[in-house]
Amino acid sequence: MVVRSVEVSFHVKLREYTTIGIGGAADRMAFPRSPAQVREVVLAEGAAGREVRVLGAGSNLLVADGGVSATVLCTRKHLSKVVFLSDETVVVEAGVMLPRLAVLCALSGLSGMEPLSGIPGTVGGALSMNAGAYGQSIGERVEWVEVVDPGGEIHRIEARAIRFGYREAEYPVRGIVVRAGFRFVPGTRETVFEQMRQMNERRRSRQPWGERTFGSTFRNPREGKEKAAQLLERAGMKGEREGDACFSVKHANFLVNQGCATAADVRRLMSRGQSAVRVSCGVLLVPEVKMWGEFDV
Structure with missing residues (x-):
């Protein structure tokens, strides 16, 4: 990072910056204090040939266990006016x-x-x-x-x-x-x-409030009246788990980290949910969650 005026941390554990509490490390994380500093980071990292990814609250994000080779630009800390x-x-x-x-x-x-x-x-x-x-x-x-x-x-x-x-x-x-x-x-x-x-x-009353989760895992389908949660429940996925990752018993479209779940656990469970709904209901669920890094599934 060549922008000395911008706060930067190195080898940052991204699980500490996501609401589901999962993910490997980023090479570096920048914390700009203004739109002008965002511009400085973009220019500096572009000149260095490094990828820039943007992180807000981390509430809709799954980071691979191997992390990401990128500069993560965190907006939440200082861009708060x-x-x-x-x-x-x-x-x-x-x-x-x-x-x-x-x-x-x-x-x-x-x-x-x-x-x-x-x-x-x-x-x-x-x-x-x-x-x-x-x-x-x-x-x-x-x-x-x-x-x-x-x-x-x-x-x-x-x-x-x-x-x-x-x-x-x-x-x-x-x-x-x-x-x-x-x-x-x-x-x-x-x-x-x-x-x-x-x-x-x-x-x-309807969602696993206070638990470590993304929020909604899949988008609601455009066609049909059933929502993703209803389709997952109909396909028998409510409460199903991979390791410490589990589809919530309170709301099937909320995937919860109940302990030390890995990104691989979550990705496998998501894939199982998609397959089950495809077979049972004839619908392909599209992830609402963004994924960073490399996954085997």
Whole structure:
């Protein structure tokens, strides 16, 4: 790393940075403090011929046991500024956690983040895959997104130029999300907090809250009325395990690390789930989880 102004750690255990608590090491991890420092890292690593990967909260990520030969750019530690403007617009850096943004909006009397308030991810990660819950996705609230492209240029992209789909977002410029502008609607603190409480209470009652998990393992199929969890349960995968990796008995689409599960355990269990659903239900489940590194399965 040739950018001396950026905080860097070497041989970082990525299991300590993922919500499922699994994964090998990264060669190095950079912790930029601003979009400008993201640009510096991208330029320096590009000049050195090193791959850059972006890590937010690590809530939708499986890292191989052998780790990754790359520079991991961690947004969560320092890219955490939130600025409220006078016209219900909020400017947010990529490392801000969604629950924190939801609470800050509620305190400011703004509504719109309630459905996303229980997602343990960052704004940057959410915008990269159009995260959502309870029928709403983050793409519905964003006004513009700033990204740093591989050449180090910073682009502000209007929301209308981004193709948001179910758990996917296609940007006209490939790059790293560093900041975004959102527009919310006026509300009262009491009403917004009550809606958040109800949604998160519902989430806790149906999901393995507090356990080490990705969140959803597979996307819900586009065709048919059954969700991934229902298909996995119908295929007999609820509660099935490989080593210490297990499909939750509370919600079959949540894969839980119940001890010292390895990435190989998780990948084998995911493959078993896909095969079982394909045979029993005739549906191919597509992983929602991103995978870094090399896997045998």
